[in-house]
Amino acid sequence: MFAPERVNPVRKLASVSLEKPSNGLKMCKWIILICLSLNVCACAVTKPYSQGDSDRDMVLVPAGEFMMGTSEEEIPYLAKLYNERAKWFKREVPKHKVYVDAFYIDKYEVTNADYKKFIKAGGYNKKEYWTDEGWEWKEIENVTRPAFWENSNYNKPDQPVVGVSWYEAYAYAKWRVARLPTEAEWEKASRGTDERLYPWGEVPADEGGIYRANYKPDNYDEDGFYHPAPVGSFPKGASPYGCQDMAGNVWEWCSDWFSFEYYRQSPGINPKGPPTAPGRVVRGGSWRYLMVDLRCTFRFAVFPDVRLNFGGFRCVKEAK
Numbered sequence: 669m670f671a672p673e674r675v676n677p678v679r680k681l682a683s684v685s686l687e688k689p690s691n692g693l694k695m696c697k698w699i700i701l702i703c704l705s706l707n708v709c710a711c712a713v714t715k716p717y718s719q720g721d722s723d724r725d726m727v728l729v730p731a732g733e734f735m736m737g738t739s740e741e742e743i744p745y746l747a748k749l750y751n752e753r754a755k756w757f758k759r760e761v762p763k764h765k766v767y768v769d770a771f772y773i774d775k776y777e778v779t780n781a782d783y784k785k786f787i788k789a790g791g792y793n794k795k796e797y798w799t800d801e802g803w804e805w806k807e808i809e810n811v812t813r814p815a816f817w818e819n820s821n822y823n824k825p826d827q828p829v830v831g832v833s834w835y836e837a838y839a840y841a842k843w844r845v846a847r848l849p850t851e852a853e854w855e856k857a858s859r860g861t862d863e864r865l866y867p868w869g870e871v872p873a874d875e876g877g878i879y880r881a882n883y884k885p886d887n888y889d890e891d892g893f894y895h896p897a898p899v900g901s902f903p904k905g906a907s908p909y910g911c912q913d914m915a916g917n918v919w920e921w922c923s924d925w926f927s928f929e930y931y932r933q934s935p936g937i938n939p940k941g942p943p944t945a946p947g948r949v950v951r952g953g954s955w956r957y958l959m960v961d962l963r964c965t966f967r968f969a970v971f972p973d974v975r976l977n978f979g980g981f982r983c984v985k986e987a988k
């Protein structure tokens with residue numbers, strides 16, 4: 669039975685200790701931006717990749733509308749359900765209708781095996797894949813691989829790559845002739861069009877003793893995994909389009925900057941986030957987070973140069 673921890677969410681984040689990567693992660697920089705903003709608080713179709721990843725699949729998310737976010741009216745119910753503060757859900761309001769063009773999205777989180785191809789292809793040495801800011805960051809920090817690349821808890825070929833900054837995720841996606849999903853694309857791929865709570869539907873992630881995601885139950889490994897699981901380990905947790913691990917395993921970078929208030933003014937067609945902000949959006953919860961954060965609508969923000977052992981990504985492509 670689901671029994672969420674009763675912790676201050678901001679404190680919960682601040683208390684997470686990262687394992688120190690070999691290339692010297694600046695610990696102070698991993699601060700999650702939400703802390704700043706708060707307390708001022710299936711017609712799945714497969715299509716091979718065109719470059720570098722022909723052994724993996726993408727699924728089609730058809731064009732159309734869906735309901736994004738959470739309504740004010742739903743917050744009391746959610747706060748009670750998860751024994752969480754109402755404030756925790758405020759960033760998701762209002763619920764609003766969004767039209768998104770058709771796109772292909774990775775069925776799985778990008779794995780270490782996938783990412784190794786980018787490294788082998790010289791991805792860290794080719795400026796054309798990087799944003800100007802990302803390239804400058806990489807050069808100054810002398811980054812040549814993900815932060816936990818040599819850590820055996822994280823570096824199995826079929827585990828999702830972790831310890832990658834937003835800049836590295838962007839560069840990988842560009843190398844693959846793809847891109848990071850917008851926040852709206854990510855949510856639609858996770859939620860579909862029926863306003864469900866989780867990618868698999870409404871029941872808790874552990875309903876009937878069957879786990880649907882790698883997250884943090886009372887004990888980390890009650891769901892079978894203490895660290896990131898091999899991608900696709902929870903087929904019963906698939907989204908309406910067949911995406912795996914949209915809930916849990918690793919948080920996933922989106923292309924948008926994060927704004928606490930963005931939903932109150934975002935365009936109704938293909939929203940791409942505010943022009944700038946301190947942090948980038950991440951979605952979906954992870955092996956270090958609670959069930960409340962597995963919800964399709966939950967939004968979070970991280971500085972783009974932060975490299976977390978519970979943060980990864982997946983890619984999208986235009987469907988034309």
Ligand SMILES: [Ca+2]
Nearest residue numbers: 882883888893
């Ligand atoms: Ca777990």
Ligand SMILES: [Ca+2]
Nearest residue numbers: 913914916918
């Ligand atoms: Ca995930």
